[in-house]
Amino acid sequence: MTTPYYLYDLKLLEKTLQNLIFHAADYRIHYAIKANTDYKINKLITSYGLGADCVSGNEILHALKCGFSSDNIVFAGVGKTDQEISIALENNIGCFNIESFQELKVIHSIAQQMNKHANIAIRVNPNVDVDTHQYIKTGINENKFGVSIEQILELVDYIEDTNCLSLTGLHFHIGSQITNFRNFEFLAKKVNFIIDYLHNEGVEINHLNLGGGLGIDYENPTENPIADFKNYFDVFRNNLSVNSNCKVHFELGRSIVGQCGELHTKVVYIKEGINKRFAIIDAGMTDLLRPALYQAKHKIVKQSKTHPFSKLKYDIVGPICESSDVFRKDYFIEELNRGDLLVIKSCGAYGQVMCSSYNLRSQPKSYYIETENKSSLNEEIKLALPTYLSLKNLVSNNIILQ
Numbered sequence: 001m002t003t004p005y006y007l008y009d010l011k012l013l014e015k016t017l018q019n020l021i022f023h024a025a026d027y028r029i030h031y032a033i034k035a036n037t038d039y040k041i042n043k044l045i046t047s048y049g050l051g052a053d054c055v056s057g058n059e060i061l062h063a064l065k066c067g068f069s070s071d072n073i074v075f076a077g078v079g080k081t082d083q084e085i086s087i088a089l090e091n092n093i094g095c096f097n098i099e100s101f102q103e104l105k106v107i108h109s110i111a112q113q114m115n116k117h118a119n120i121a122i123r124v125n126p127n128v129d130v131d132t133h134q135y136i137k138t139g140i141n142e143n144k145f146g147v148s149i150e151q152i153l154e155l156v157d158y159i160e161d162t163n164c165l166s167l168t169g170l171h172f173h174i175g176s177q178i179t180n181f182r183n184f185e186f187l188a189k190k191v192n193f194i195i196d197y198l199h200n201e202g203v204e205i206n207h208l209n210l211g212g213g214l215g216i217d218y219e220n221p222t223e224n225p226i227a228d229f230k231n232y233f234d235v236f237r238n239n240l241s242v243n244s245n246c247k248v249h250f251e252l253g254r255s256i257v258g259q260c261g262e263l264h265t266k267v268v269y270i271k272e273g274i275n276k277r278f279a280i281i282d283a284g285m286t287d288l289l290r291p292a293l294y295q296a297k298h299k300i301v302k303q304s305k306t307h308p309f310s311k312l313k314y315d316i317v318g319p320i321c322e323s324s325d326v327f328r329k330d331y332f333i334e335e336l337n338r339g340d341l342l343v344i345k346s347c348g349a350y351g352q353v354m355c356s357s358y359n360l361r362s363q364p365k366s367y368y369i370e371t372e373n374k375s376s377l378n379e380e381i382k383l384a385l386p387t388y389l390s391l392k393n394l395v396s397n398n399i400i401l402q
């Protein structure tokens with residue numbers, strides 16, 4: 001197989017999905033498909049009854065092609081174009097998560113022209129700061145996302161005065177790769193406050209979408225291959241005070257697909273610099289942008305362990321003509337030689353979807369470790385769809401959680 005290529009472990013993805021729906025119980029989950037749009041991966045996710053969270057018109061079309069049902073698709077994004085709004089209306093998606101007053105007015109006018117009805121959730125910027133890289137914070141006032149708490153009532157009034165829009169609820173998304181659960185606790189408490197405030201103003205909220213953001217363990221992916229769904233949902237169970245007919249949705253991306261993908265690459269050259277030893281690999285920022293874009297650190301392992309006890313220090317860098325094309329600096333790993341195969345772990349989310357052809361690079365191919373007992377397992381699951389509760393029964397009866 002020509003390197004670099006992506007290898008996806010569909011068995012691990014399936015285990016992750018089983019763990020997720022078990023702990024989510026009656027919470028509704030949408031998969032944020034921007035994290036990974038691979039057809040096989042998306043197909044497997046739809047077989048577990050998840051909805052989709054889309055951020056472009058093309059993602060909506062792709063989600064439909066992969067089998068997500070249209071009423072289970074939500075559409076977020078600060079810059080939805082008229083054409084994308086028409087695609088969404090044409091396909092009767094479940095909900096628009098709107099991010100500004102002007103966008104709401106545009107959706108209203110297009111829906112009127114098309115004689116369509118649109119469900120609207122207002123994306124609120126809760127001004128909750130989170131412990132993550134500044135480029136993946138989305139819920140503080142200086143970010144471009146959502147509307148302020150003070151603006152909600154004005155938008156609600158506007159929606160109520162139309163006959164083709166309905167308010168379905170509120171939407172939040174505070175950022176990504178969040179591992180400090182206090183951040184989610186703050187979000188839950190802020191949401192309680194907003195719901196109380198709206199209740200006092202005579203507005204009842206029956207749908208809440210709390211976004212995504214649950215982080216994964218990039219340092220110890222082998223030890224912790226599955227995100228901590230249990231404690232994540234427990235934070236909301238313990239801190240969110242909403243009445244029982246309020247439906248609570250989440251939109252998870254990274255925590256579902258992050259650990260199931262690896263990028264395999266070969267060492268092209270070893271170069272001794274003046275103060276540094278470089279391992280130049282055949283994967284670059286065009287194959288995996290996260291290190292260059294967010295200073296993200298992925299674990300890198302050598303596939304054949306020749307001298308496990310003698311590690312050397314390398315800067316592991318790509319071939320692209322950019323100084324930011326660095327995967328790890330001062331990284332300790334077994335001695336590397338030209339031709340060695342390296343595995344970059346935890347590349348399932350925001351990996352292949354961000355590939356570019358800069359430097360006229362070829363696009364990496366995808367290979368898969370297939371699921372076992374695929375047909376029998378999926379039949380059981382299909383029978384249980386679409387309700388999570390019956391899936392949960394299947395899981396607790398040990399039919400799908402071995």
Ligand SMILES: *Cc1c(COP(=O)(O)O)cnc(C)c1O
Pocket residue numbers: 032034035053055076077173175176177211212213214251252253254255349
């Ligand atoms: C990207 C995104 C998500 C998913 O975030 P993860 O950190 O991958 O879980 C959810 N909701 C919205 C609106 C997003 O833009």
